[in-house]
Amino acid sequence: MTTSTATATGIPAVRPYESYVYAYPHKTAYRPLPERPALRELWAAERKDALSLYLHIPFCEVRCGFCNLFTRIGAPEELTTRYLDALDRQAVAVRDALGDDEPVRFAAAAFGGGTPTFLTAGELERLCDIAEKRMGADLRAVPLSVETSPSTATADRLAVLADRGTTRISIGVQSFVDAEAKAAVRPQRRAEVEGALGRIRDARIPVLNIDLIYGIDGQTERTWLTSLEAALAWRPEELYLYPLYVRPLTGLHRLGAGVTVPEAEALEQAAWDEQRLRLYAVGRDHLLAHGYEQVSMRMFRRADAPRESADGPEDYACQTDGMIGLGCGARSYTSALHYSFDYAVDMREIRSIIDSFTSTQDFSRAEVGRYVDASEARRRHLLQSVLQAAGLPVADYRARFDTDPWADFPAELAEFAARGWLDEGAPEGLLRLSPLGLAHSDALGPALFSPGVRAAMAAYERK
Numbered sequence: 384m385t386t387s388t389a390t391a392t393g394i395p396a397v398r399p400y401e402s403y404v405y406a407y408p409h410k411t412a413y414r415p416l417p418e419r420p421a422l423r424e425l426w427a428a429e430r431k432d433a434l435s436l437y438l439h440i441p442f443c444e445v446r447c448g449f450c451n452l453f454t455r456i457g458a459p460e461e462l463t464t465r466y467l468d469a470l471d472r473q474a475v476a477v478r479d480a481l482g483d484d485e486p487v488r489f490a491a492a493a494f495g496g497g498t499p500t501f502l503t504a505g506e507l508e509r510l511c512d513i514a515e516k517r518m519g520a521d522l523r524a525v526p527l528s529v530e531t532s533p534s535t536a537t538a539d540r541l542a543v544l545a546d547r548g549t550t551r552i553s554i555g556v557q558s559f560v561d562a563e564a565k566a567a568v569r570p571q572r573r574a575e576v577e578g579a580l581g582r583i584r585d586a587r588i589p590v591l592n593i594d595l596i597y598g599i600d601g602q603t604e605r606t607w608l609t610s611l612e613a614a615l616a617w618r619p620e621e622l623y624l625y626p627l628y629v630r631p632l633t634g635l636h637r638l639g640a641g642v643t644v645p646e647a648e649a650l651e652q653a654a655w656d657e658q659r660l661r662l663y664a665v666g667r668d669h670l671l672a673h674g675y676e677q678v679s680m681r682m683f684r685r686a687d688a689p690r691e692s693a694d695g696p697e698d699y700a701c702q703t704d705g706m707i708g709l710g711c712g713a714r715s716y717t718s719a720l721h722y723s724f725d726y727a728v729d730m731r732e733i734r735s736i737i738d739s740f741t742s743t744q745d746f747s748r749a750e751v752g753r754y755v756d757a758s759e760a761r762r763r764h765l766l767q768s769v770l771q772a773a774g775l776p777v778a779d780y781r782a783r784f785d786t787d788p789w790a791d792f793p794a795e796l797a798e799f800a801a802r803g804w805l806d807e808g809a810p811e812g813l814l815r816l817s818p819l820g821l822a823h824s825d826a827l828g829p830a831l832f833s834p835g836v837r838a839a840m841a842a843y844e845r846k
Contacts, residue, residue: 429718432485443498479747538585552586558610624666
């Protein structure tokens, strides 16, 4: 855990925004797998009755200044065709690896990216066919979440998604204030955003999620409330409130945002941290007052919104064992190995990886990944549970691992308690974060990373 100055209690202070933990271990801890294990062997002993399916489309019409996702800008039609051809080949190989010795069932599906709706309506039909006809997922019978953007949420694309069973559409708005969108290097205007939201509502997809970002240069409490009110006017079933990060190799990083001379850096970072914490609290309190419940630091759900799954993960983080990822930026999770393809942020590197993916003929083996032993599995379970507002039932942890989280992580949990990050009023047997702890999720999560994962992440060469 990175420390700064000491607090009044004598406990070293921490930066509240270390890293967003959306998956553990992080992909920068993955390495090439020398043995290239066969997928058939990896999945042989795994449960296959409630798999999750994720299809990754690595294309966007523009790249936002804060984005470090695996995606490229624009793509000629022949490239999207080649990509879907490769996705089809991969789906055939993966489904073959799953075998037919026992029933294979998908309990949830998602299309992400990038921007899946960068594809044309016809290409989206083909994407759905790959999920259904190659993998055997019944998209109309399971929750299906799809990401979109204001400029690609067109009526014809949305009609395809609605007809094929989409239950949730997530649109990255980030800000309804044009000047803030420009500051985040996101070329859009509010009128375009409102038009897209209208088309989404017209498509009658049950769950609308709107992503907003706080901490943008020039953003104030007043302008933040402007965006929140504009979003609430559409009565979205879900809202995600993201703190802005300036990550290496992104557009904002190249422009110098968040980069200062050493003697001024600490003061500027502290001021930015304080701004983000303040705006987070404003957003949280505003949504709670307007009938939303907090699911995690980022996710808020309208109290009367439909639940897509009674037994699935509350947050849309890619955490679940039994994840099948298709596409060059997707991850797959077995109980013992997390695997994917190579990862990059730099545009030239991404183009090279996509070209390699589209020319691949044999998708029967895992190429890049990280093995997850029993100790890492316990860390992962604690992370994915305690970062949810509902918390971790200790009995569930004991049933799965035959041990206790306080016995496995005594130093970490003691520090969290000393900082006031644990809810002392939680019911007996429930390990739950306090409101202060939820606000510091991006410091608490990385504090649970193992030394081995930390070392691998530190040694990763960005590209």
